[in-house]
Amino acid sequence: MQKQESIAPGYWLLSLHSPQIASAAAPGQFVMLKIDKSFDPLLPRPMSIHSVIKEDNNRIGFTILYKVMGKGTRLLSEKRSGESLVVIGPLGKGFNLNHISSGCEPIVVGGGIGIAPLLFLAHKLLERGWTPSVLLGANSQQELLRLDEFESSGLIPKVSTEDGSKGVKGMVTDLLGSYLEDRKGVHGEVFACGPSPMLEKVASQAKEYGLNSQLSLEQRMACGLGACLGCVVRIRDKEGSQLSFQRVCTEGPVFNGEDIIW
């Protein structure tokens, strides 16, 4: 652990030194992080890679952005730099940028702590020559995280808060709705992460405007390696409407919005 800082009440940014994981990581991938050797909590936690840390243009580490939700994340927040954590990664299939043409407009949509994998994605998009539109929503201004980081990359996020303390009052899906309405016919691709109801809405909005959506899903996970089959979500299989269970850790965490059965 290089650094651990609280960036808002209940939200933490953890910097880990690991050239191996950092150099192999792609946006949307995650790591399994075991908080300590105790049996309570027993299981490692899946955590999105928030950004990579570079030194002299070499990737030397990565950050994790998380919210204290329960015992595991509380214990993690009590750890300080210099301590070691057992981390396995990078894991999973991240956002797929290969099929996106140069004329495509990426639209990055984050709700709450769902922005965690999106900063790394925004950086990667910029690196590849796209300038994504970024739409971020949270409960309140206090929980709108990492705006400075997006802005220092040259991006100007449109923001919403449910209490109206900053940006448009409402949900990030309201922002997305008006954004898509203003740019009818845009050739774009939506990348989103956030709570499940938000993602379901994003998938239907993207579909309504004829855009593909790539959504990063969350599920309880035991191994992260594809072995336990614990983290499945409902996915339409290739034939169409047939249900199949696919592993968030291996086939995901990023799935096409149209394939997800909510």
Next chain:
Amino acid sequence: MVAESSPILSIELNGLKLKNPIIAASGTFGYGLEYVPLGDLSKLGGMVTKGLCMWEEKGNPPPRICETPAGMLNSIGLENIGIENFITEKLPQLIQYDTAIIVNIWGREIDDYIKAAERLDAVNGIAALEVNISCPNIKKGGLTFGTDPSVTFELVQQVRKRTSLPLMVKLTPNVTDITLIARSAEDAGANALSLINTLLGMEIDVSTRRPSLANITGGLSGPAIRPVALRMVYQTARQVNIPIVGLGGISSLADVIKFLLAGASAVQIGTANFFDPTICWRLVDELEEYLRNENISDVNQLVGAIIEE
């Protein structure tokens, strides 16, 4: 004093030879290949595949797992790719490793087990079958095969007739007296027994008032169940003459030795693979080091060596 030669780690389970007593347990090690990036499978005594049946099984809807104090509940619902896909897609890669590949089989009725055993009997590279008798029997109203001594006997006897592969029968702990089931399996021709499978449990999310698992109930595993498993291994070892493979919450070298002392000839590592994914490899090294330090020339000397006076 340090033993001059390397201690003997190999064991024999009544027809199944293992290079050491550390086996990765079914359901926690996928089809083995998932763990290839983490270690050399050839170093392990063996690995048991995810439970396989004659068809592709989709399993239960999510959420399928839930963490509990020192343990976890799962209701995966026996999802698997099916025996045919296993044979064509997984086994050719697995047999490149010099480890005992033990295929866990299950069914909804006895005929499913018979077909699985017949199909796998003809396949090269399989060291043994582990028969999961903790499944609901649709012909008996969903009653678990392995909770009835006579059903257990019939099932194991039928499978026994169809294969010359060593049979390890995996017992459920959700019974009044596990030794009765153990003896039925032995009488029906099991080469060895593995115990225990998960303990049936449940959890409720107070904030939503809903069960934590979509299936409502699930199997409890992990360190939380270890004393129960150890007790059952100890009791069963006194009632049967076939070897026992102990499992249930094993998470350290000390745990391995406890199970050997209680009468297990080998152990399986299950849930620990999830929170400590290189544990199987480490235990092989640690066991060897322990034997050396304790001047024990053969791991078999620990089996049943509990001191009771």
